[in-house]
Amino acid sequence: MAFTSSSWSFTSCFVILQLLWSGNQYANGCYTTIISFGDSLADTGNLKQLASVTNRVISVLLPPYGQNFYDQSNGRCSNGCLIIDFLAESLGLPLLSPYVIDKGSDNVRELGHGVNFAVAGATALDSSFLEPRGILNGITNSSLQKLIEMGAQTLVVPGNLPIECHSSYLTSFILMSLSSTLTTTMMPCKSTGSPNKFGFTNGALKACCGGGGPFNYNLLAECGYPNTSVCDRPYTYVSWDGIHLTEAAYRLISKSLFQGPYTTPGLIPCALH
Structure with a gap:
């Protein structure tokens, strides 16, 4: 096992x-x-x-x-x-x-x-x-x-x-910070390693497909629905839709x-x- x-x-x-x-x-x-x-x-x-x-x-x-x-x-x-x-x-x-x-x-x-x-x-x-x-x-x-x-x-x-580093979770924490004392320094994901080292030039936090925002994730406009966009090079992203990862990842x-x-x-x- x-x-x-x-x-x-x-x-x-x-x-x-x-x-x-x-x-x-x-x-x-x-x-x-x-x-x-x-x-x-x-x-x-x-x-x-x-x-x-x-x-x-x-x-x-x-x-x-x-x-x-x-x-x-x-x-x-x-x-x-x-x-x-x-x-x-x-x-x-x-x-x-x-x-x-x-x-x-x-x-x-x-x-x-x-x-x-x-x-x-x-x-x-x-x-x-x-x-x-x-x-x-x-x-x-x-x-x-x-x-x-x-x-x-x-x-x-x-x-x-590391779901705390997913775009969906990070977006939720940003929304919380707008109505509380939570600051960006208290975000759960503080280190993402070196994504560039593995070819992920667009990083590990921002989603390739989504409805906009700092991490390209919007619960009201999820990937696949209208008013969303998809990146040209998914292989340069770790996150596909803010929850799931790309094929490259x-x-x-x-x-x-x-x-x-x-x-x-x-x-x-x-x-x-």
Whole structure:
């Protein structure tokens, strides 16, 4: 089981990746299947399918989301690929398909090379399914224990991103400062490292897509809705929409997690190209 060094909290973005080992050779001969549980950081289309049933209009399902992905209507909360995509690519596996696939039906994808249960906002199964089964709190160690009891041998449990540095949080603190004694020196995010070093010439705080303001984030004009704009070079930004990151940022994070020293213990060496 591998854990990142980031602190864990009940407000964290909960993502579990289960890697299944197989003796059969596939790609690099290590893992043949990925099972993903999580939220918008790993959703590859579940929210899109669920929204289509109720005909809901959700900002993250509108352009310019997915503009740099080969299928722009993919349902990912970014301009392109997510960490889960880069993991599959590193393992030589196809990109994960969402658990929910058909509008208004109960069909689900067979396991195959893997399946993605992650859905933006929470779990792919709503409370009407979970509560009668006694599952009242989705963020709990019992879920990990259950996966281990079912035979899982390699689990990747990421910690939380520095959400206090997200454009949405910083904007909220600015609004608070207008009606209180809070000052910019009390802002929660005081250091962002050296984003320029990694090619993020537009920094780590301002969103690429948004409705204006100091950090280009406006709760009343979120990315995807009218009266918003998108930057010309997303790869020079860390933040995509003030909440989610750009493909470039996710690529860098994936390399750090799966090829760098930030996962303890590290993944099996042969599992990564």
